[in-house]
Amino acid sequence: MESLALHYLWWIVALLLIGGEVILPGYFMLWIGFAAAAMGVVVFAVPGLGELAQAVLFAVLAFASCFAYWRFVRPRIDRTPPGNARLNRRGEQLVGGRYTLCEPIVQGRGKAKVGDGMWLVTGPDLPLGTMVEVVGVDGTTLRVKAVDVA
Known part of the structure; x- marks a missing residue:
């Protein structure tokens, strides 16, 4: 029963982080929220995982998701479509x-x-x-x- 509560706890943390991203946009809380959601899946799949292992795995997943954003998503967002490069100049x-x-x-x-x-x-x-x-x-x-x- 305790592992079920931890499973829900990770999902609540994910929702809070993603909700925080909606209120204060900056992209990083979103990706850390995805890591928390992934932790909810991991805790659901492996109910006996200890708290220290969960914390370390969450840190690794948060780093990996932020790196994935920085390396793959951000370069596509930063591109300015042709014709709009001088829009306000x-x-x-x-x-x-x-x-x-x-x-x-x-x-x-x-x-x-x-x-x-x-x-x-x-x-x-x-x-x-x-x-x-x-x-x-x-x-x-x-x-x-x-x-x-x-």
């Missing part, structure tokens, strides 16, 4: 685009019309109305070069 989305200067570049600074707004630009001194290409971004300032119109 508007300036980087503009690299390669061509725009018209709405203020001349004087002493290396000016403004270009991008869509319905204006962006600060840096580059060689150029007159108003020159077509420029964005070659890089420094914070919210676009680095530009003159476009050869041939």
Whole structure:
């Protein structure tokens, strides 16, 4: 009867850890919860397993499940789908685009019309109305070069 209680204890620990993962997401409580659930199965299958052996086996299973997450699952989660890599970095989305200067570049600074707004630009001194290409971004300032119109 005592082994049956230990079996349920491991399942309760698993549910608490997985529930904690839902409340405070971070992925590790989930995998340790899976280890606790596996311990529930082990204690059910081997009812005479001592407490020390259970603790050591739980530590090994928790380490193995966290390692499996780190090695196999996490690399698949960390991949950013193509097209979304610059989703929240508007300036980087503009690299390669061509725009018209709405203020001349004087002493290396000016403004270009991008869509319905204006962006600060840096580059060689150029007159108003020159077509420029964005070659890089420094914070919210676009680095530009003159476009050869041939």
